[in-house]
Amino acid sequence: MTIIDNAHAGSVSSLGTPRLLAGVDQVGHVDAAHHRALHGDPVLRSRAWLLGAMREVNLLGRGGAAFPVATKLEAMPTGSSTAILVNGSEGEPASRKDRTLMTAVPHLVIDGALVAAHALDTQVITIAIHDPWSYESLVRAARERPDADAISVVRTRDGFVGGEIRAVINGLNAGVARPGGRRHLPHTHGMSGRPTFASNVETFAQIALLTGMGVADYARTGSPVEPGSSLVTLLGDVVRPGVLEVPNGTPLEMLLPGQADAPVLIGGYHGTWTRAAHDLPLTRSSLRAAGAPLGAGVIARPFPGTCVLSEVAAVSRWLAAESTGQCGPCFFGLPALADDMQAFADGTGSEAQAIRRLEQVRGRGACAHPDGAVQFMSSAITTLADDIRVHRLHGACGRPPSAVLPLPRSAR
Amino acid sequence: MTSIAVDWTRCEGHGICARLLHEKISLDEWGFPLIDEPEVEPHLVKAARQAAMACPALALRVE
Ligand code: SF4
Numbered sequence: 457m458t459i460i461d462n463a464h465a466g467s468v469s470s471l472g473t474p475r476l477l478a479g480v481d482q483v484g485h486v487d488a489a490h491h492r493a494l495h496g497d498p499v500l501r502s503r504a505w506l507l508g509a510m511r512e513v514n515l516l517g518r519g520g521a522a523f524p525v526a527t528k529l530e531a532m533p534t535g536s537s538t539a540i541l542v543n544g545s546e547g548e549p550a551s552r553k554d555r556t557l558m559t560a561v562p563h564l565v566i567d568g569a570l571v572a573a574h575a576l577d578t579q580v581i582t583i584a585i586h587d588p589w590s591y592e593s594l595v596r597a598a599r600e601r602p603d604a605d606a607i608s609v610v611r612t613r614d615g616f617v618g619g620e621i622r623a624v625i626n627g628l629n630a631g632v633a634r635p636g637g638r639r640h641l642p643h644t645h646g647m648s649g650r651p652t653f654a655s656n657v658e659t660f661a662q663i664a665l666l667t668g669m670g671v672a673d674y675a676r677t678g679s680p681v682e683p684g685s686s687l688v689t690l691l692g693d694v695v696r697p698g699v700l701e702v703p704n705g706t707p708l709e710m711l712l713p714g715q716a717d718a719p720v721l722i723g724g725y726h727g728t729w730t731r732a733a734h735d736l737p738l739t740r741s742s743l744r745a746a747g748a749p750l751g752a753g754v755i756a757r758p759f760p761g762t763c764v765l766s767e768v769a770a771v772s773r774w775l776a777a778e779s780t781g782q783c784g785p786c787f788f789g790l791p792a793l794a795d796d797m798q799a800f801a802d803g804t805g806s807e808a809q810a811i812r813r814l815e816q817v818r819g820r821g822a823c824a825h826p827d828g829a830v831q832f833m834s835s836a837i838t839t840l841a842d843d844i845r846v847h848r849l850h851g852a853c854g855r856p857p858s859a860v861l862p863l864p865r866s867a868r
Numbered sequence: 869m870t871s872i873a874v875d876w877t878r879c880e881g882h883g884i885c886a887r888l889l890h891e892k893i894s895l896d897e898w899g900f901p902l903i904d905e906p907e908v909e910p911h912l913v914k915a916a917r918q919a920a921m922a923c924p925a926l927a928l929r930v931e
């Protein structure tokens with residue numbers, strides 16, 4: 457394992473040879489000259505070439521939905537009315553991978569944006585970032601090079617829901633970062649009403665690697681179904697906490713040594729608790745098939761001998777507070793559910809009531825936030841059934857609270 | 869086939885829809901409409917349209 461230390465990112469490392477994070481172990485931050493020495497100039501390819509290459513390596517979006525990038529690109533019209541949106545808002549508090557990427561290798565992100573813009577024959581590129589260090593890093597990187605004049609780097613508002621692509625677009629268009637309802641899709645109504653090719657920062661960095669390396673080299677690592685590598689954020693009782701670049705297909709057992717059936721959270725705070733992670737390979741398709749999608753790339757395992765229910769309750773409270781208050785079932789339902797989750801930790805919870813409420817909230821909002829929160833809470837109830845029973849019998853479990861899931865300071 | 873859906877960013881939980889179309893819509897514990905089966909049977913289409921027109925928030929869609 458290559459271990460890389462980066463002041464703003466905590467621990468950063470890779471299994472195998474780093475690609476996205478190449479050079480980071482020597483210098484922490486890869487500047488323009490060093491980036492050129494490692495990767496050369498961005499390799500600009502036609503839309504047709506890029507579509508073919510993306511299909512061959514089965515490139516999936518790195519933001520959470522893991523949508524095939526080629527399908528998205530193919531739906532875009534070409535020409536100067538099309539916009540490129542690089543989403544670096546990373547609203548997920550448990551994830552650090554996008555911030556790490558932006559502070560350590562900003563030029564790879566810019567290369568990817570230029571490759572996509574070239575393929576779509578446009579110059580309209582926006583990089584939207586919340587984190588101040590990442591923002592600084594991209595602004596500085598764009599100034600360091602002559603080919604980034606057309607790129608505008610903008611700050612976005614805080615928030616989990618505010619980091620969702622449609623909310624980012626609304627925020628940039630109207631100044632209010634909240635989702636505009638399920639009917640406003642970015643590929644038709646995006647930036648300033650333009651058709652917009654929008655994806656996560658890591659997706660763009662992968663696009664830059666793909667044209668730079670070519671299909672054969674890109675596919676030399678990873679799994680046959682999903683060649684290449686991914687960035688993940690590991691938390692708690694894991695091989696090494698922090699941001700890790702891993703070849704796709706790596707057995708999760710390698711990231712989670714020991715404790716084969718301990719509860720693991722996969723994906724983030726819209727993610728899934730499971731005790732069956734150990735046997736799975738890290739590919740987006742196999743994790744989705746197992747009912748625990750990789751989402752924002754977070755993999756967290758509480759330490760043995762700690763109380764996980766109390767931490768689940770704290771995250772549930774935070775999820776409730778993140779509702780933007782536009783949709784009744786989300787605005788009223790999530791706080792009621794957060795109370796239910798607290799009640800489990802206090803030993804007074806009712807599974808029947810919580811499950812009934814979960815069903816009442818699922819699917820009843822304008823964005824994916826209530827569904828994601830429901831996924832987090834319902835999988836916790838199933839996975840932590842034994843803990844819930846112990847708390848009910850004894851009023852608590854007597855263990856120290858688990859503290860591996862970070863929350864913005866205001867929520868604790 | 870006609871179906872009904874709620875625009876959640878508009879719905880204010882007045883519950884009028886549940887009164888006018890109780891065959892299809894009930895209310896959750898917070899007063900917001902619960903639709904078990906969005907497809908509207910032919911004999912209820914007229915009532916569904918009336919409920920949509922009566923919704924003060926223009927939140928109930930029939931299409
Ligand atoms: S579902 Fe919740 S978070 Fe999403 S727009 Fe509606 S109120 Fe806001």
Ligand code: SF4
Binds near residue numbers: 881882886924925
């Ligand atoms: S009448 Fe309209 S606003 Fe009232 S609950 Fe029904 S859909 Fe919502």
